[in-house]
Amino acid sequence: MQEKAQQQGAQQQPAQQKTTAAKSTETVRKVRGMVKAMYQGAVEAKAKGQPVAYCMVGSQYDEIVRTMGVFPIWTENYAGLCAAKRDAERFIMKAESEGYSNVICGYVRTGIGFDAMRREIGDTPPTSPDGGMVMPDLLLGSSFACDPRFKWYQALGHYMNVPSFSFDVVTPPVTTDLSEVTEYYVKYQHEQLKGLVSFLEGQTKKKLDTDRLWQAVKLGDETWRMWYEVDRLRRAIPGPMPSEDHYNAMVPGYYYCGTPEALAFYQELRDEVKARAENKVGVIPEEKYRLLFGGGLPPWHTMWMFNYFESLGAVFVIENAYRQYDPVEVPAHVKDPVEYIAWRSFLRMTQRYDKAKQRSGNPTVERLLEFINDYKIDGVVFHATRSCRATTIGQIHWKNLLQQYVDIPATQLISDIVDVRDYSEAQWKAQINAFVEAVDAHKSKKR
């Protein structure tokens, strides 16, 4: 077993080539430490007897999990980390050798491969980025955003005997008359969250402290409000903070939500971005083109590609992936924090529905149109990720719809979130060069 472990570590040494992007803001440089602390913190929590849970980003349960004293490990983040370190391939290959298709979500394949390897060698796979994910005590899946979020943890039953709970996070279609469905959607969301609380109470043998949950919720709301403020400051010309920074800055908002550290991070970032905007400090000396990362998850395996755009004078000033929602106003009559979270979730998911009904019929397109207008965008880039149905299907449609309302160049790059085998650097560079030329020509024509 020891020999096998050595082989699995040795044969897959992470590539030496730097794949991450250079950052612009000082505050964002702190994120790397926060990511390391998540995985180290899980080890320490486990050692102290605190339950550790595998969790799914965006599931709306962050404050509940923390209030229940459960330490979260965000498994999608771990896959992204492995990709950024160019050390996901051994896990992906392992999952595929276990019978999982090579088109399944790259996050899922990385996670399953990691756990399959751990079970096989009886220990954390050697040289795993940031020490690996500690063996969880719980698995908390959800149906938010995509199907693999509960299927992944169901599949893990093959590799670990760990209590698992999944719940629904529901979103009505944009065509719905919200006045007809709000009551029963919120009620269902509330019931689903209560089911989660009940599961966690059973596992931790502790009752939910609603006062503490309220505190966490308020902290979470304030954190996201501060983050929203940061992004509004990014409208400045030149752009004070690029998308590659956002894809780091999202870590406290998504993985530390409901903690004072997250709020402190965005306060500091807000101050820095504000100062940069006021002093007209941009990402590059001469910002020629302002781009919108229109959708799809980022290419974690090759984040320096954002810097390549910058070498051509193009800066991604805003993005439509791993975004926080705009602040929402939960009705004042709601006095229970779990019900509050249910309402908040519903209101977040249905943002821009009214606006969409009045124009494009599509809330995502409405958001993109807002970005294009507010951030003075010159071009839109989508990233079609081969293994992610949830964020890729619809991109062509959004692009088609956008063209009905704005005259703007748009392109779609294709690779994957994690799996570098789906990425071609030469092809991307050629496509990016051509796209930036098109943006330039289009901008010149408008002048």
Place this chain on the structure above:
Amino acid sequence: MSTQLPVKSALDDIGTLYQERAKRARELSKQGKGVVGYLCCFVPVEFLTALDLVPYRIQGSVREPITMADSYLETIMCPYVRSCFDLALKGDYEFLSGLVVPHSCDTIQRIYDIWRVYREPKYHHFINVPHMMDPSSYEFFRKELELFGRSLEKFTGQKLTEQRLHHAIRLHNQNRALLRGLYELRKQDPPLVSGTEVTKMLIAGMGLPVEEFNDLITKVIREVKERRGGPTKKPARVLLFGSEVDDVAFVQLVEASGANVVMDDLCTGSRSFWEDVDATADPWGALATRYLRGIHCPRTCVPQGKDRHDDLEARFGYLKPYIHDFNVNGVIIYIIRFCDTYELDAPDVREYLQDQNIRSLYIEDDYSMTTIGQLRTRVQAFLEMIA
């Protein structure tokens, strides 16, 4: 009940209807009847029948290259759904007066927003089917069905009464019972009806009003029981597991390679009709229960069992009687590429089957005739192994 179908043998009729699967629906549409298209087996067709609409299960075509859909849909999504939409863009579904899409999986959910924009059906509705199965999920789903009912009332101008729903439930339960009766004929060795014939039957029926389909199945069962020269005995008895198989090409390949396809667990097969709706209960609740619990699709999250064995049993235990009663000695898991839920379940299904001492072959395919032939060698090798 009389039908307007040509009078030949019922199996000939099936062959014709299979070849021209939308013909009858087009005729009915021309006569002024509302024909409503739907995707996937999670749409409670009883609502449509109850309001005198013809439910039409939208299908793709493995024989038609996807060309027009490329301007609207990404290539990394279910090719079956891409094909359905491609046919719609090419005008094949112009006879439909409406579209109903359930939230069965990510791809189907997302096609709703795209389809309704580019095809502009007169009526369209999305049913949000919960992924979970606890009591609040049933309550939510019931509300969704009530909403669906109200939207249909608005569309048709008719009232969806309990009486009408009960009548539709009886008709569709009769349909289910007849199809189960047809499947009974597959238990014998050799089976009295081939997998290819059954597939044609199921596909043909997806475009017929339920009463006509019921008449047809009745005739086919009679004919099959009386005929000579049915399927011959083959060394292997296979169950086909997967999602949408709306063409006989793959079934024919398996049957030509040395197996009788005697049972299926497919969205286009037994999965869509094996379970009845409780006809004695409140119809709304009965339909919510049947469509959430009675369809064994990996998109629905079965709560975790107390241990691994229990978990697999809860998720795949329904396969056991299929295997036992139909004397199955091999399973072909036939998955359409980019179907996340099936692809994530596949290793677990194989593990469960292995525990039952049943060998399985896993095939991930592209929903295209060009790949069918390439599968022959793999299928033959598998069948030789289990025979």
